[in-house]
Amino acid sequence: MNNKIKVLIVEDEPMIARGIETMISQYSNGFKVIGICRNGLEGLEKIKAAFPNLVFTDIRMPVMDGLDMIKGANQLEQVPHFIILTGYEEFTYAQSALHLGVKNYLLKPLEFDSLLNTLNDFKKSYYAEIRQHQNKCIRDLIYNGNFISNSSVLDGYYITFLFIYYGFVIDNTYDELNISRELVKNLDLSFIADIEKQQNIWIYCNKGRHYNECIFTIVSCSDLKCTLSPIITAFQSHIETTESYRNIVVSKTTNNISTLSTIMNECCVYALSTIPFGVSKTMIDKNQVNTDPIFVSLEVQQLCQQIPSKATKEIVESFCIKTIDWWRTKQIAQFQLHNDLRYILSQMLQKSSTLLTSYLSATEMISISDNFDALYDNLLHSLYLIFNLSDQTQKKDSLAIVQRVKKYLDQNYTQPITYKDFYELFGYNEKYISLLFKTEYNISPSKYVSKLRIELSKQLLMEHPQMTLKEVAELSGFADSFYFSRVFKVSEGVSPSNFQKNYFQNY
The missing domain is CATH 1.10.10.60 (Homeodomain-like)
Structure with a gap:
């Protein structure tokens, strides 16, 4: 996939210049001759005006020779690549030009195969360089919110972002270490090369700003309106996992790089306000984000009002069942769920006489819950703590577990650690251990x-x-x-x- 490489020919012999133009136009895909100049001065002016990517130039020409033209071009902000056209008597000059940034040289009289091989080699290296610079710009955008590198390498291309989330959108990617099954990190991306070839596109994969977010940037010469569907289908079939549900959010397509930051942020808000909890779904951002304020669900408020200050286990369990069932029926989205959970914890802490300083926050509860069953367990456990309903034997057992976990982390923190290790070593899943650890030490294991x-x-x-x-x-x-x-x-x-x-x- 590429925009055509713009070629300028600077040659004072018309027959040679036209011969190069014909060979490029008829036999080499991906190149476009934008002009022929008769001397270095004309060539330099054309370089300033048309920004060619590649310049074929003779050395000895009237008015200004090729080497002086190259020196002048090297002072510009956008410097093209140069290939010298030289005869045997000028060979020493051609070799001396290499330190000026000349890419290669061709001997006159030109041979057809030699020119085509040179063009093909250049195309491979040129687009590898373009891809490297493009991905650097995209990484700047993702991690810094703006372009630090020269973003002109994205000019003329159409760009679409494809966000993949395993589970909910978990905030603060870099606040805590990624101790997890590392689903995003360990994605098998071998299928992407086939998609690029089939759809004539480039795809860049980067870890997102959120803990469980992966951002694929699709770059194309067209607006992708006709080809997005098979691309999305390919991703859906290759990123399925049995360990968690996954959501795909596709952004709008644009060729205006000044809007990329806005589009990315809008897509993230769309994900937060739209992704349902506990199910896999693919969504396309079509400016359908609800900008209305999000209030605590009326049903949740009513259920909280029914909880007395001295709640029993039966009352707490009934509350959790009803609340979870209502959320499940409504296919609640992240913003709403987060608001509701914060309200529940706040209300229950006010009702309880227990002085509790360590408990799961709404964000932490969401982040360790893959589904509604896990959310029920974590909410129930938290409310048991708030109302002091856990029995003493269970507390002693829990303390023994987290002390063993802490000792293990103290001794192995420089080694790769995953939650799978926790289950194999301690016999409990990662969510339960995280909950106990946070309760005891007021910090998550990660x-x-x-x-x-x-x-x-x-x-x-x-x-x-x-x-x-x-x-x-x-x-x-x-x-x-x-x-x-x-x-x-x-x-x-x-x-x-x-x-x-x-x-x-x-x-």
Whole structure:
């Protein structure tokens, strides 16, 4: 997939120039000759006006030679690639031009196969470079909200975002470590190459700003109105999982790069306000976001009013069953569910005489619940704590479990840890352990591990300034330096490099 590579020919011999133009136009796909110039001065003016991607140029020409033209072009903001056309007597000049950024050179008289091979080699390297720059721009947009790199590499292309969420949209990707089944990280993306070839598109995959979010950016020369359907179908068939439900949200398509940040943010709001809990669904953003204020559900308010200050287990269980059933029937979306849960916890804490400082927040409860059954268990457990309904034997057993978990994390936090390890080592699933751990220590296991890793990384930065960020990240237990830098900045307010710099300035 590509926009055609714009080619300029700078050659004072008309027969050679027309011959190159004919060979490019008739026998090499993906190229477009935008002009023929007779000398370096004309060529330089055309470069300034038309922004070619590739320039074929002779060396010896009247008015201005090819080397001086290349020197002038190298001063411009957008510098094209150059291929020198040279005879044997000019071979030394051609070789000396390589330090000016010349891509290659061709000997006169030109051979057909040599030209085509040169064009094909250039096309491969050029589009590999374009793809690298495009993905860097997209990463800037995702993680910084704007373009840091030169975004002109996206000009002229149509762009669509495809968001994939496993479960709900869990906030704060970089607030806590990704201890999980890592569904997004371990996606099998081998099918994407086939889609790119079939649909004549490029697709970039990046971890999103949310914990369980993956963003695929679809880049095309067309507006994709006719081809989005098979692309979505391909993703649906390849990203199914038995471990969690998944949701796909497709953004609007645009060729205006100034609107990309807005479109991305609108799509995220659309996901939060539309994705139903506990089911898989594919949605296309069509400006249908409900901008009305979201209030606590009237049904939830009424159910809360029925709970006395000295609630029994039976009353709490009945409340949870009725509440969950109502949410399930309504296919409640994330914004609404979050509001309702916050209201429930607030009301129950006011009714209870128990002084409770550690319990699952609404966000944490949602993040560890894959379905309504799990949500019921977590809500019930939280309300038992609030109303002091847990028996003492259970409390002692729970304390013994979380103490073992804490000891394990203290000894292994620099190693890869997943919730699967918890079940194999302690015999309980990750959600139950997370709930107990947070109740006892007022921090989730993932945040606890992240805290340990950050403290170790700070120690390494201060005591071993010769280490690279990659080495510090790996020794601290982070999968890669980019993720490490993001977590570190959220935790400490500065990047690892600036933290180290500030430390030695004040040392």
